Amino acid sequence: MLEDVARGDRAAFERLYEVVAPRVFGLVLRVLRDRAQSEEVAQEVLVEVWRNAARFQPGRGSGLAWVLTIAHRRAIDRVRSAQASMDREERAARMDVHRPFDExxxxxxxxxxxxxxxxxxxxxxxxxxxxxxxxxxxxxxxxxxxxxxxxxxxxxxxxxxxxxxxxxxxxxxxx
Known part of the structure; x- marks a missing residue:
């Protein structure tokens, strides 16, 4: 199916979507533990699959493994991004607590x-x-x-x- 999707076959993508979407969402949800974010990341993954299906190399593994690898990486990226954002906010909050120049x-x-x-x-x-x-x-x-x-x-x-x-x-x- 991924080879057909790579050629722009919308019907093939619809079939692929029906097969992999629930598994992509489940994997992402296990990593993120937030339903709304998981839906967003799953959608991003499936758009990426549509755009980059030509990059799939059947000799390196199954199509499902390729899609789930993309999903896992995207979910981990989201966790890291959220953690980095929280770290920045925490650093900013600590800097605001003590303002010696004001004193x-x-x-x-x-x-x-x-x-x-x-x-x-x-x-x-x-x-x-x-x-x-x-x-x-x-x-x-x-x-x-x-x-x-x-x-x-x-x-x-x-x-x-x-x-x-x-x-x-x-x-x-x-x-």
């Missing part, structure tokens, strides 16, 4: 922000810087800052307001 970037960004804030604090008057630093870094209220620096509450509020406005402008914070 480095965040660290650098935080350091640059601190340096910018220090530079902006240096742009304040000494009295403004003292009031802002005590309040924000010390965690004190306006009243407590006024007591610590021994000035009226209204003076501390004015210094803080003016200092915060200058910091906002220096840092480029939008209103």
């Amino acid at each position: 480095v970037a965040e660290s650098v960004e935080a350091r640059l922000e601190r340096e910018r804030l220090r530079r902006c604090l240096q742009g304040l008057t000494a009295l403004q810087r003292e009031s802002v630093t005590i309040a924000y870094y010390g965690g004190y209220s306006y009243r407590e800052v006024a007591e610590l620096v021994k000035v009226p509450l209204a003076t501390v509020k004015t210094r803080m307001r003016d200092g915060l406005i200058r910091l906002r402008d220096c840092l480029g914070v939008e209103r």
